[in-house]
Amino acid sequence: MKLQQLRYICEVAKRDLNLSQTAEALFTSQPGISKQIRALEDELGVDIFIRHGKRLVAITEPGRAIIDKAHQVLNDVVHLRHIGEEFTREDTGSLTIATTHTQARYALPPVIKEFRDKFPNVRLSLYQGSPTQISELTTSGEADIAIATEAIEHYKDLAMLPCYQWNRCVLTPPRHPLLKVKKLTLQDIARYPVITYDFAFTGRSQINKAFAAAGLTPEVVLTAIDADVIKTYVELGLGVGIVAMMAYSPERDQRLRALDASHLFEPSTTRIGIRKDSYLRGYVYEFIAMFAPHLQRDVLDAALRGAG
Numbered sequence: 001m002k003l004q005q006l007r008y009i010c011e012v013a014k015r016d017l018n019l020s021q022t023a024e025a026l027f028t029s030q031p032g033i034s035k036q037i038r039a040l041e042d043e044l045g046v047d048i049f050i051r052h053g054k055r056l057v058a059i060t061e062p063g064r065a066i067i068d069k070a071h072q073v074l075n076d077v078v079h080l081r082h083i084g085e086e087f088t089r090e091d092t093g094s095l096t097i098a099t100t101h102t103q104a105r106y107a108l109p110p111v112i113k114e115f116r117d118k119f120p121n122v123r124l125s126l127y128q129g130s131p132t133q134i135s136e137l138t139t140s141g142e143a144d145i146a147i148a149t150e151a152i153e154h155y156k157d158l159a160m161l162p163c164y165q166w167n168r169c170v171l172t173p174p175r176h177p178l179l180k181v182k183k184l185t186l187q188d189i190a191r192y193p194v195i196t197y198d199f200a201f202t203g204r205s206q207i208n209k210a211f212a213a214a215g216l217t218p219e220v221v222l223t224a225i226d227a228d229v230i231k232t233y234v235e236l237g238l239g240v241g242i243v244a245m246m247a248y249s250p251e252r253d254q255r256l257r258a259l260d261a262s263h264l265f266e267p268s269t270t271r272i273g274i275r276k277d278s279y280l281r282g283y284v285y286e287f288i289a290m291f292a293p294h295l296q297r298d299v300l301d302a303a304l305r306g307a308g
Helices: 003-014 019-025 030-044 061-088 101-107 109-118 131-139 186-190 204-213 227-235 282-291 297-304
Strands: 049-052 055-059 093-099 122-128 145-148 158-166 168-172 194-197 220-224 240-244 257-260 268-275
Touching (some): 093 131, 101 122, 101 145, 109 122, 122 131, 131 268, 145 282, 158 297, 168 227, 186 204, 220 227
Parallel strands (some): 194 220
16 A cells, blocks of 8 residues: 555545546546555555546545545645655745734734744745634645634634634714714614625624624725725724724824723634644744733644644
């Protein structure tokens, strides 16, 4: 049995049984992949794939179990390499973070600056997407950690660790009537068109829940994944914005005014998601501790073992 054979069957499954796409992705030949898969099936004594002529049409029941185990073996091989790197070059490597726009734009910059100052030889990659997209990037191993408010808890392969809580503000242009209200209510907000986050993003569920509990249906005229886009359209007078409090800065957003709305909505919790079978390099522990100081190495290790 060869690691190459395990890579072939995993990639074939990933490519919906398309051998030509698999060969192109792995820079090899289609007959070579077919030959190696046959050799593995002969060694194991079971068919991994169902064939129609030379074409693969389905995965057998034992084949699914074999492919799942092959994924684990290949992940373990990556971890073995990481262990070697840990003891030879502790301050060199890569770190890929998958996160939402709000975290990338407002929460992460000082952390990334501090991390870069301490680990200049670590190559950082920052992927932005929806909470579902970044969770899937992390479960697949394409990203090392996910940072988001929504969706992470739905992925059983991720250890989920709370980082911090945050709430919202309502943004208006200067001299907007809402600025004269003594204590903001949901009814006040619902009198005006609303611009806020897309349904999959940044605590949107808490916003929906609050209005629904009050029996209100606000007129949401525009949604976006990017707080800066929301602010742009509030400046243009299209409506009032509901965004994360961290997205507003009086110095930067001089054409906007913010009203505290933390008494109207339940707080949201930003979490870090890490694949449970991950081997973390030393600098990954340090990055997480910079972002959430209470998440020290012993806490992370316990979470990855399923002990907390």
